[in-house]
Amino acid sequence: MSLSAAQTMPDSLLLQARAGDRDAFAALVRAHQRSVFSIGLRMLSRRDAAEDLAQDVFLQLYRKLDSIESLEHLGFWLRRVAANLAIDWLRRLPYSATRPLDEGAEVAAQEADDDPLMSRELMRLLGELAPHPRAVMLLRYQEDRDVAEIAAMLDMPVNTVKSHIKRSLTALRGRMIGAKLIDCEELP
Amino acid sequence: MNPKPPESFEDELRRRLRPIDAPEGFAERLMAALPAQRKPAVVQPGAARPSLRQFGLPAALAASLLVAVFLGVHVANDRALREQQLGIAASEQLMQALRVTSEKLDLAYEAVNNPPTAGEEENRS
Numbered sequence: 001m002s003l004s005a006a007q008t009m010p011d012s013l014l015l016q017a018r019a020g021d022r023d024a025f026a027a028l029v030r031a032h033q034r035s036v037f038s039i040g041l042r043m044l045s046r047r048d049a050a051e052d053l054a055q056d057v058f059l060q061l062y063r064k065l066d067s068i069e070s071l072e073h074l075g076f077w078l079r080r081v082a083a084n085l086a087i088d089w090l091r092r093l094p095y096s097a098t099r100p101l102d103e104g105a106e107v108a109a110q111e112a113d114d115d116p117l118m119s120r121e122l123m124r125l126l127g128e129l130a131p132h133p134r135a136v137m138l139l140r141y142q143e144d145r146d147v148a149e150i151a152a153m154l155d156m157p158v159n160t161v162k163s164h165i166k167r168s169l170t171a172l173r174g175r176m177i178g179a180k181l182i183d184c185e186e187l188p
Numbered sequence: 189m190n191p192k193p194p195e196s197f198e199d200e201l202r203r204r205l206r207p208i209d210a211p212e213g214f215a216e217r218l219m220a221a222l223p224a225q226r227k228p229a230v231v232q233p234g235a236a237r238p239s240l241r242q243f244g245l246p247a248a249l250a251a252s253l254l255v256a257v258f259l260g261v262h263v264a265n266d267r268a269l270r271e272q273q274l275g276i277a278a279s280e281q282l283m284q285a286l287r288v289t290s291e292k293l294d295l296a297y298e299a300v301n302n303p304p305t306a307g308e309e310e311n312r313s
Contacts, residue, residue, distance in 0.1 A: 022219065022222070026219050029215045036210075037209075041208060047211070051211055054210060054214065054218075055218055058218050119204050122201075122204050137201075137205075141198065141201040142205040144202065169197065169198070169201075
C-alpha cells in the first residue's frame with residue numbers, strides 16, 4: 001500500500017525538499033501520487049479531473065512545504081487537502097453527473113481483479129454517494145485511516161464519520177445484494 | 189453470475205478500493221509545472237533577527253501595563269485634587285459661618301451689657 005511505501009522514506013527527504021531540493025520533492029510526489037490520484041479519481045469519477053486535482057494538491061504542497069512537520073504529517077496533509085478539494089470541486093462542478101459509468105469501467109479494468117463487473121458496479125455505487133460520505137468511505141477503505149483521523153481530515157465530528165460509514169455500508173451492501181453481486185449471508 | 193462466497197464486506201471494499209496508479213509521467217509533468225526556484229525557508233539561528241511577532245505580545249502587555257499605571261496615577265491625583273478643593277471650600281464656609289455667629293454674639297453681648305436708656309428709647313421711636 002502507498003502508505004507503507006511512504007513510511008519507508010527517510011525523514012531527511014522532507015528536509016531536503018524544504019531546502020529546495022527538487023529531486024527530494026519529486027520523490028515525495030512519487031511516494032504519494034497513487035493515493036492522491038485515487039482519491040481524486042474515485043471522488044470525481046474522471047481521470048482528467050483526478051489528474052488536475054492531484055496536480056493542484058502537489059502544487060499546494062510545494063508552496064506550503066515549510067508548514068509540514070514530518071512525513072506522517074505529510075501523508076495526513078495530502079489526503080486531507082485531496083479529499084476536501086474534491087468535495088469542493090464536486091460542489092462547484094457537475095463532475096459526478098457526467099460519465100461515472102465509463103470511468104468506473106476504466107478503473108475496474110485497470111485494477112485487473114477477479115471480478116471486474118463487481119468493481120465496476122462498486123465504482124458506480126460509490127459515485128452515487130454524496131460527496132462527504134464518499135470521501136469518508138475512501139479515506140476509510142482505500143486509505144485505511146481510522147475514524148478519528150478521518151474526522152480530523154474532513155473537519156467533522158467523529159460520530160458523523162461513524163454514521164456516514166454505517167449508512168454507506170448499508171446502502172452499498174443492499175444494492176450489491178440487490179444486483180446479486182454478493183450473498184445475503186455476508187450481512188453481519 | 190454466481191454470487192461470491194461469504195467474505196467480510198469491509199474486507200471486500202478494502203481489496204477493491206486499493207489505490208490506482210497515477211497516469212504515466214505524472215510526477216515529471218508536475219515537476220515541469222513547478223516554479224523554477226523554490227524559496228527555501230532556511231532560518232539561520234545566529235543571523236536571525238528578532239521579529240515583531242516574537243516580541244509583539246510581551247511589548248503589547250508592557251505597553252498596556254504602563255498605560256494602566258499612568259491612568260491609575262492620573263485618576264488618583266485628580267481625585268485628591270478634587271477632595272482638596274472640596275475641603276478648602278468647606279473650610280471657607282465654616283469660617284464664614286463662625287464669623288457671622290461671632291458677629292451676632294457680639295451684638296447680643298453688647299445688647300445685654302449696655303442696655304439702651306429710656307431717653308435713647310424715646311429718641312429711637
